[in-house]
Amino acid sequence: MTVQKVREILEKNGRLSTPVTDLADDSDLYNAGLTSLATVGLMLALEDEFNIEIPDSMLGRKTFSSIQSIVDVVEQLTQKA
Amino acid sequence: MEHTNQAGMSKESFEKLLEEVHKIGEEIMRPNARDVDANARFPQESIDAIKKLKLMGAYIPTELGGLGLNITQLARVCEALGQYCGSTAMIFAMHQIQVACAVNHGLSNEHFKNYLKKVASDSRLLASATTEMGIGGDLRQSICAVEQNGDSFTLTKNAPVISYGKQADDLFITSRRTPDSPANDQVHVVVSKEDYELEPSMAWDTMGFRGTCSEGFLVKSKGHIKQIIPAPFADILSQSMHPTSHILWGSLWLGIATDSVNMARAFVRDMMKKNPNAPQTAALRLAEVHSVLQLMRENVHGCAEHYQQLLSENNAEALDTFSFSVKINNLKISSSSLIIDIVSKSLLICGIAGYRNDTKYSLSRHLRDAYGASLMVNNDRIMNHNATLLHMHRGD
Numbered sequence: 001m002t003v004q005k006v007r008e009i010l011e012k013n014g015r016l017s018t019p020v021t022d023l024a025d026d027s028d029l030y031n032a033g034l035t036s037l038a039t040v041g042l043m044l045a046l047e048d049e050f051n052i053e054i055p056d057s058m059l060g061r062k063t064f065s066s067i068q069s070i071v072d073v074v075e076q077l078t079q080k081a
Numbered sequence: 082m083e084h085t086n087q088a089g090m091s092k093e094s095f096e097k098l099l100e101e102v103h104k105i106g107e108e109i110m111r112p113n114a115r116d117v118d119a120n121a122r123f124p125q126e127s128i129d130a131i132k133k134l135k136l137m138g139a140y141i142p143t144e145l146g147g148l149g150l151n152i153t154q155l156a157r158v159c160e161a162l163g164q165y166c167g168s169t170a171m172i173f174a175m176h177q178i179q180v181a182c183a184v185n186h187g188l189s190n191e192h193f194k195n196y197l198k199k200v201a202s203d204s205r206l207l208a209s210a211t212t213e214m215g216i217g218g219d220l221r222q223s224i225c226a227v228e229q230n231g232d233s234f235t236l237t238k239n240a241p242v243i244s245y246g247k248q249a250d251d252l253f254i255t256s257r258r259t260p261d262s263p264a265n266d267q268v269h270v271v272v273s274k275e276d277y278e279l280e281p282s283m284a285w286d287t288m289g290f291r292g293t294c295s296e297g298f299l300v301k302s303k304g305h306i307k308q309i310i311p312a313p314f315a316d317i318l319s320q321s322m323h324p325t326s327h328i329l330w331g332s333l334w335l336g337i338a339t340d341s342v343n344m345a346r347a348f349v350r351d352m353m354k355k356n357p358n359a360p361q362t363a364a365l366r367l368a369e370v371h372s373v374l375q376l377m378r379e380n381v382h383g384c385a386e387h388y389q390q391l392l393s394e395n396n397a398e399a400l401d402t403f404s405f406s407v408k409i410n411n412l413k414i415s416s417s418s419l420i421i422d423i424v425s426k427s428l429l430i431c432g433i434a435g436y437r438n439d440t441k442y443s444l445s446r447h448l449r450d451a452y453g454a455s456l457m458v459n460n461d462r463i464m465n466h467n468a469t470l471l472h473m474h475r476g477d
Binding site: 028030031032033036037039040043044053055056057058059060061062 | 475
């Protein structure tokens with residue numbers, strides 16, 4: 001469920017050079033063309049969609065490095081809410 | 082992070098070491114600094130003196146034969162060296178940045194343990210080849226790639242700048258992991274001078290930091306795959322190279338700024354002796370610049386202590402956050418701007434004596450070095466980066 005939504009958001013906001021459908025959950029998103037500017041759009045869209053606020057301590061390169069790591073963070077934050 | 086060597090040297094031993102550093106500064110570095118600068122030559126005698134103090138292995142753990150300084154102590158050494166010769170201090174800092182990458186990310190590997198032992202025992206000089214022709218200054222992209230063949234590899238890189246490339250014993254080269262890897266899937270490779278050739282491509286005739294001899298070269302190297310640092314370069318950069326660079330650079334710039342204020346202070350004192358009834362304008366300017374120097378010093382020291390704290394906690398998550406990157410970028414932007422401000426204010430105090438090249442108050446080299454600080458990794462690039470990262474910052 002979360003994975004599917006994250007994939008949709010990534011497709012819209014990630015500006016990747018590889019189509020999201022070609023990526024595995026653990027594929028490296030930076031290798032797929034994710035830039036830091038695109039990360040901003042991605043973060044804002046994730047926060048909007050899931051109604052969360054990602055704290056500074058989780059805002060780092062690793063969080064956005066794969067679909068799985070994004071899902072992990074989103075699930076951690078939605079469970080808290 | 083595999084090793085974070087933050088216990089450091091005992092306070093007493095370190096104070097003694099720092100005294101020795103100031104001694105070689107006064108006796109060897111300062112007397113040669115003008116010639117190094119005028120002829121854009123490598124500061125051989127200063128580096129030899131540094132080697133005699135075993136400082137090439139300053140950041141290498143004692144169990145591997147190094148001095149085992151922590152990052153704040155290493156920063157203090159850079160600050161001290163910067164007071165005597167900016168080029169020597171910059172060479173020392175760049176060497177230590179490579180050491181830090183190998184210490185923090187290579188020690189799980191027997192090869193790098195032995196390698197660091199050799200760096201400490203033989204005082205090997207380590208240089209860096211990160212920027213690449215066709216990419217510009219973006220460290221997170223490479224064109225060149227490791228070409229593996231069995232257990233060995235070849236790597237050719239067209240580097241527009243390799244500081245002291247000709248004098249170095251080893252090169253730390255960034256490169257794509259394989260010829261099929263995307264530009265940002267990078268590794269950090271260490272090759273020794275027996276295994277590389279350098280074809281000079283660009284000279285180094287610059288305004289400042291002239292003794293760093295940062296010429297351009299086409300590097301053709303080979304080696305064994307164990308010479309590739311195990312961690313991805315992205316981790317090495319965010320956890321070690323980025324913070325260490327800006328802390329050590331900031332420290333040596335602080336040293337240059339400190340020396341210029343010391344000269345201004347000596348000038349004001351001399352003036353008072355000659356004419357006690359002279360107007361106090363220069364003294365007022367000294368009071369002003371002294372407060373700016375304190376601002377710079379506290380900022381550099383504070384960032385070094387913060388980094389040391391995170392290292393001693395082995396807190397890779399915190400080091401990888403955007404907020405830590407922003408902080409380190411801010412250190413670079415502010416210290417590289419403040420050094421210009423401080424040296425310029427010192428020049429106003431020393432007046433024509435500071436403007437001349439042939440007085441003991443000459444600030445020509447300091448001012449020219451100072452302008453390099455905002456250009457080596459251009460501040461505009463860093464501010465653009467922070468402009469993006471700040472969208473993802475919750476506030477302090």
